[in-house]
Amino acid sequence: MKRIFVACCMLMGMSSSMAQTKKAANVVVVTLDGFRWQEMFGGADEQLINDPSYSFDTAALKKKYWAATPQERRAKLLPFVWNTIAKQGQLHGNRTLGSNVNVKNRYWFSYPGYNEIFSGYPDTLVNSNDPTPNANVTVLEFLNNQPAFKGKVAAFTSWDCFDGIFNEKRAGFPVSAGFDSLKMKQPAFRLLNEMQFLSPQPLGEGVRPDHLTYTIGKEYLRQYAPRVLYIGFDETDDYAHGGRYDFYLNTAHATDKWLADLWNTLQSIPQYRNNTTLLVTTDHGRGDIVKKDWRSHGSEIEGSDQIWFAAIGVGIKAEGESNKSEQLYQAQIASTIAALLGLRFTPPQPVAAHLPVIMK
Numbered sequence: 482m483k484r485i486f487v488a489c490c491m492l493m494g495m496s497s498s499m500a501q502t503k504k505a506a507n508v509v510v511v512t513l514d515g516f517r518w519q520e521m522f523g524g525a526d527e528q529l530i531n532d533p534s535y536s537f538d539t540a541a542l543k544k545k546y547w548a549a550t551p552q553e554r555r556a557k558l559l560p561f562v563w564n565t566i567a568k569q570g571q572l573h574g575n576r577t578l579g580s581n582v583n584v585k586n587r588y589w590f591s592y593p594g595y596n597e598i599f600s601g602y603p604d605t606l607v608n609s610n611d612p613t614p615n616a617n618v619t620v621l622e623f624l625n626n627q628p629a630f631k632g633k634v635a636a637f638t639s640w641d642c643f644d645g646i647f648n649e650k651r652a653g654f655p656v657s658a659g660f661d662s663l664k665m666k667q668p669a670f671r672l673l674n675e676m677q678f679l680s681p682q683p684l685g686e687g688v689r690p691d692h693l694t695y696t697i698g699k700e701y702l703r704q705y706a707p708r709v710l711y712i713g714f715d716e717t718d719d720y721a722h723g724g725r726y727d728f729y730l731n732t733a734h735a736t737d738k739w740l741a742d743l744w745n746t747l748q749s750i751p752q753y754r755n756n757t758t759l760l761v762t763t764d765h766g767r768g769d770i771v772k773k774d775w776r777s778h779g780s781e782i783e784g785s786d787q788i789w790f791a792a793i794g795v796g797i798k799a800e801g802e803s804n805k806s807e808q809l810y811q812a813q814i815a816s817t818i819a820a821l822l823g824l825r826f827t828p829p830q831p832v833a834a835h836l837p838v839i840m841k
């Protein structure tokens with residue numbers, strides 16, 4: 482009798498742990514270019530928000546984003562991240578709590594970072610921002626070559642370099658990068674195409690404004706229902722380089738709104754509702770030790786290899802902000818995207834194992 486009881490418990494234990502191992506049917510990845518962990522976890526920086534050479538209307542800016550504690554400040558800046566992801570998902574990279582996330586590549590700028598995120602391999606040959614076709618196979622290309630995902634992968638990015646990062650010609654999935662003309666024929670896309678070409682180009686010819694990238698990506702989600710969608714924003718990095726801390730904060734705040742809108746949209750569509758994981762991260766950090774270096778990044782800027790990531794949805798335990806002593810790497814994200822979908826990422830190049838965030 483006792484033996485049967487033990488066997489029953491084991492079976493019950495197995496089935497309850499198996500019930501927790503839930504694969505996501507869809508994964509959505511979003512990146513904020515060069516957005517620092519300092520603002521992600523601490524909100525507006527006291528020195529930078531008070532410096533009139535970086536923040537033109539400091540009084541108005543402080544009204545929006547300032548508060549006494551870092552916890553209040555970050556919730557003002559990123560309300561969706563801190564009211565929803567932090568409660569239902571996970572956030573890693575708060576170094577003040579011992580949670581370290583770093584890039585593994587030695588360059589600490591964009592193309593090497595995005596290559597590391599999506600190919601899982603911090604390749605030393607990927608060492609410039611030239612838009613050359615990536616020799617490495619990204620996890621998006623890998624997924625698009627799996628029968629269950631064929632034609633169900635798409636990428637929308639503000640920066641035009643992604644045609645190279647994803648090796649669009651070889652990859653076989655749509656990459657709408659920068660001001661790429663939209664091929665989709667539905668009226669909404671015709672209108673969005675007109676808007677992108679008629680809008681001012683405050684960030685130059687190579688960077689589509691983020692709100693257009695978002696709206697185009699969201700419309701694609703609604704019309705084509707991809708299983709794997711990537712949206713890559715850029716403006717946080719552009720405004721930081723330009724020394725505009727006010728614009729940097731406003732863009733981060735707007736991106737948080739888009740994340741909320743994206744998550745609500747996903748939960749309103751049967752294919753995605755309770756069936757999807759959202760991953761949010763960045764390609765590199767920026768300086769902080771020397772305050773003026775917040776504008777910059779690269780191997781000569783100490784700390785600009787420090788990043789963060791957030792995750793919410795199927796397969797992600799609601800553990801909130803990580804306060805574990807841990808060292809995680811950007812290179813682990815590619816395998817994580819595949820693992821969330823129940824697959825092992827096995828491209829020709831060597832890849833890092835997935836992040837320890839997936840429910841077992």
Ligand SMILES: [Zn+2]
Nearest residue numbers: 515718722778
């Ligand atoms: Zn940059």
